[in-house]
Amino acid sequence: MSSDSMILTVANRLAKHPPFDKLDRELLDRIAKGIRIRYLEPGEVVFEQGSAPSPECYVLVKGEIQVSQRVDGKDVLVDVCDDGDIFGVRALLGDRPYAATTQAKADTLLYVLSKDQLHELVAAAPRVAMFFAADFAGDVPQLGETNRLVAVREARRHERAAEAGDDVRRVDPVRDVLTCNIETTIRDAASMMSERNVGSILIVDEDRRPLGIVTDSDLRSKVVGQGRNVSDLISEIMSAPVLTIDEQTTLSMMIATVMKKHLHHFAVTEDGTPNTPVTGIVSEHDILKTQGSHPTVILTEISRAKTKERLRVLRDQAEELLRRYLEDEVGMSFLANMISEINDTLIRRAIRLSLQELAGRGMQPPVPFCWLALGSEGREEQLLRTDQDNAILYADPGEDDGAAERFFLELGRLVVDILVEAGFKRCPGDVMASNPKWNQPLAAWKRCFSQWIREPENIAVMHTNIFFDFRPVHGENALAAELKGHIFESITVDRSFLSFFALNATRNPPPLSFFRNMIVERSGEHRDAFDIKARAMMPLADAARVLVYDLGIDIYGSTAERWQRIGETHEHLARLAGEAGMAYEILMRIRALEGLSRGTSGRYVHIKELNKLERQTLRNTFSVVKDVQLMLTSRYRTDFLR
Amino acid sequence: MRLLPKFLKNLISNRPLPAAANGWPRALRDYMATKSRLPRSTPLGDVRFVVFDSETSGLDLSKNRLLSIAGVAMAGPEVQLDDAFEAMVAQPDVGGANAAVVHGLVSNDLADGLPEDEAAARFLAFAGDAVLVAHHAAFDIQMLRKAIASHRGAKVWNQTIDTAQLAERVEVGPMSSNRATGADQRAAYRLDSLVERYGIDVAERHTAAGDALATALLFQRLLKKAQRRGIHTLGDLLAR
Known part of the structure; x- marks a missing residue:
């Protein structure tokens, strides 16, 4: 039995604090109904470090709780909870002993939630899962199966449901999908496309599961361009596998994929994998229509820019876009992806423009090279425009009287200058490809890393740890891979590093x-x-x-x-x-x-x-x-x- | 005992009900059939308390009627929101201006409620063998008795605790010589004063549910104080 008035009183009290403030009323009332109220005098202990978790967690309604850990025989204060704080969750969800002792420091009133209530809360309100995110790891059964980052994103998506950002918006797939089987000839497929006036055809098996896709640009480049016989089978020119998504895939996830993989169509299938029948198709064009202003538009513009002034304008636009997205609370990893994709494209464009300029002076790269992004750019974590951290790695040139050295140093200078024009500040520590020290052939880079690994004291002194985050942005990836292999090898020898x-x-x-x-x-x-x-x-x-x-x-x-x-x-x-x-x-x-x-x-x-x-x-x-x-x-x- | 189904309890106690019981509300029969008091040696942590409050149309026992009643159970020192009770009483002939002003209940609420004896009987069935706790408990117990008085042979048999008396006992002690007296003393031990003194804040005060909850939170604190004064069993708590 229960009393509606008392539930209301307790629910209102809970609703003063997150995550309860955003719960829907029905769930909040259900939670309030099962609450137990405990009162503690100063000095009373809620739970002891090392003891098995009670099947309950605590909302501190009023008072103060000190959290302390016993380390080497000494009690160390690790936390102080005040009104609205929740504790005891981590041990409960993780089913592990309490990591600390909690003790009341003032007259303290606790609302006690049962384990079942907590699970119900986490299951019913993804927002709450997010709230406990940093606490629960993979411990919550409802979320345990899925990738945790996806779970967080999901939680954020729900959190923002009212605001309908790209993270929640979905694209309406085209339902009337043009399909053909794998035995169809290129000629037949092309005529079906022109008859229906569509830009793509999906190749499916007898169960309508997607096998591949052919677009009109495939027809242009692979058939017309390569002079292929139109009597050939469509399977010869199709792109496979097809990117598949389910109906729930959000705009931002698609944009991220389009940008990352440079693919322009998604097949919608029943469960989002290629193992179920096709139910629709989404093209980049559909995404563009839904999205209006679009980072891929900026990307395209960047890769076409002819001058550094133009690059700067586009970078400013990208930043404006970022600002809007951040305010819209778009998922963090999507934003980081978007920004590093834009930065990478910009760097590639700067390199291309510089190579063109050098070509104009009659200079060609004497050996393959690789442009490396370092530090946070290397980790694809730049959000706000920060300093440049970059380097050039080129193949060992052999005896060339320093020709490669001169060429790549000039390239480094040109690219860094363009990037400065585009709004990336110079690195105060001069860790840039324009510095001869960080513009080296593979053998020299290997020596460099070997030395850091042998004498790691210098790493801390010189802050060279950013080098270990290097990532190839342009050029010969194999060079970067070889350097990385060398580092792995050296580390197995010198573990003190x-x-x-x-x-x-x-x-x-x-x-x-x-x-x-x-x-x-x-x-x-x-x-x-x-x-x-x-x-x-x-x-x-x-x-x-x-x-x-x-x-x-x-x-x-x-x-x-x-x-x-x-x-x-x-x-x-x-x-x-x-x-x-x-x-x-x-x-x-x-x-x-x-x-x-x-x-x-x-x-x-x-x-x-x-x-x-x-x-x-x-x-x-x-x-x-x-x-x-x-x-x-x-x-x-x-x-x-x- | 609390976890036993009612019919089992009835079998165990097997207490013969008076002949008149046939005319009683069912809840009242259940209540009377469960009659059993906890041993006085029961540790306080094992006692089920039901902290309750009743709202009446006035303070005069002879004239006034029960308007609403609410209670919440405590498992030892812990308030259990999923073990609570609340009922409105239909009093078509009262619900006069006074009651509306004092309790914020409008006449409509009262007309929708249960008959007085039914409300009291259901509350008593909810309480079962719990120790009843109320502020100025004697008054509320009297109201309950009066509400079921028409059913001959039925009575309120629970052990009871008065939080006003308990507060005084744990604050000053029975032997204290500097006890406040008279009107000052009464004022100091009114629920409003105690709630303020102990920093308890409960919304919806002056409804049965609000005051029952406030009394429960007060009782929690008094229990802690009592334990520090060596009161550990139900018998210790009931002793005057």
């Missing part, structure tokens, strides 16, 4: 917590702003880098992608990696928003300007950073290096 890398990642501990508008430091000190880059983001990025190199994970990816791969390849790191990847995405977003609102790099986050939800979410990331640092310390024994 990893410890120095790891030490670097543990130098800056995250703050303890927030209390009201202040940051609580481990020293007990309070401040009102903190360095999100140094204290939270870099430790996670550094840690991912160490692990990726240690575990031989050969990807050029973002920190979030790195953590994902680390979790996939190393089961015992899976939980932590999941949390770290999630935390990093959250931190990137907070930093970008801070930067946007203040017109800064967003590096210093002001606590009192965050809302409660942002604060809680941010605070959740601190414990993840701390856990990652502890893992590094024990894994690499960095204590011995201090």
